[in-house]
Amino acid sequence: QKEVEQNSGPLSVPEGAIASLNCTYSDRVSQSFFWYRQYSGKSPELIMSIYSNGDKEDGRFTAQLNKASQYVSLLIRDSQPSDSATYLCAVNENTGAGSYQLTFGKGTKLSVIP
Amino acid sequence: GAVVSQHPSRVICKSGTSVKIECRSLDFQATTMFWYRQFPKQSLMLMATSNEGSKATYEQGVEKDKFLINHASLTLSTLTVTSAHPEDSSFYICSANRGAYYNEQFFGPGTRLTVL
Numbered sequence: 001q002k003e004v005e006q007n008s009g010p011l012s013v014p015e016g017a018i019a020s021l022n023c024t025y026s027d028r029v030s031q032s033f034f035w036y037r038q039y040s041g042k043s044p045e046l047i048m049s050i051y052s053n054g055d056k057e058d059g060r061f062t063a064q065l066n067k068a069s070q071y072v073s074l075l076i077r078d079s080q081p082s083d084s085a086t087y088l089c090a091v092n093e094n095t096g097a098g099s100y101q102l103t104f105g106k107g108t109k110l111s112v113i114p
Numbered sequence: 115g116a117v118v119s120q121h122p123s124r125v126i127c128k129s130g131t132s133v134k135i136e137c138r139s140l141d142f143q144a145t146t147m148f149w150y151r152q153f154p155k156q157s158l159m160l161m162a163t164s165n166e167g168s169k170a171t172y173e174q175g176v177e178k179d180k181f182l183i184n185h186a187s188l189t190l191s192t193l194t195v196t197s198a199h200p201e202d203s204s205f206y207i208c209s210a211n212r213g214a215y216y217n218e219q220f221f222g223p224g225t226r227l228t229v230l
Contacts, residue, residue: 031216032216032217032218034218034219036221042223042224043205043207043221043222043223043224044158044207044221045221046116046218046219046220046221049216049218051216088158090219092216092217099146099163099165099171100146100211100217101148101160101163101217102148102160102217102219104157104158106157107157
């Protein structure tokens, strides 16, 4: 059973601080990794994709990937109350015959305190 | 870009009726669409994978005769919940991928189904 593990939280950070979200995965051959943000009662929204080892920055968000350690993280700089949501880590898995599906972690609930 | 729409956003129906939910990729062609279900405060659960022009692949435990999926074109997939019962009440969300290998999935806004 391929797994994606996240700390469920809640993770509370003060406004303006850096929020650090972590994720580990079990499938060594996975090639693509995603972070989704899900507000309560809404569907997930893709905020970051990362495919290569290292850092990828987009605005206040930085995704970090270490395939050797099977670890992917998301940093949110200058956290805002509007960043309060559940963050889902997703890993692409090859299910065979050219088919792929995402395996999701259970999500980390982030709360940014004004 | 990468917008996925879903219709209806909310539906309330009587037990025993069938409900059809549409999922469309508006600005890209999706070779594969996915249907998920999410109960309150729980994780996303993949129900089925839908490829254009072929039969859907259902996850273990999902009844294919109850949840009918049709993927008629590269921009449209439909999920029909047949003979709905109160235990089918849930948040149904579709997604579409913009490329098979990396499988970057974009989600629709979801459909909240309540069966009375």
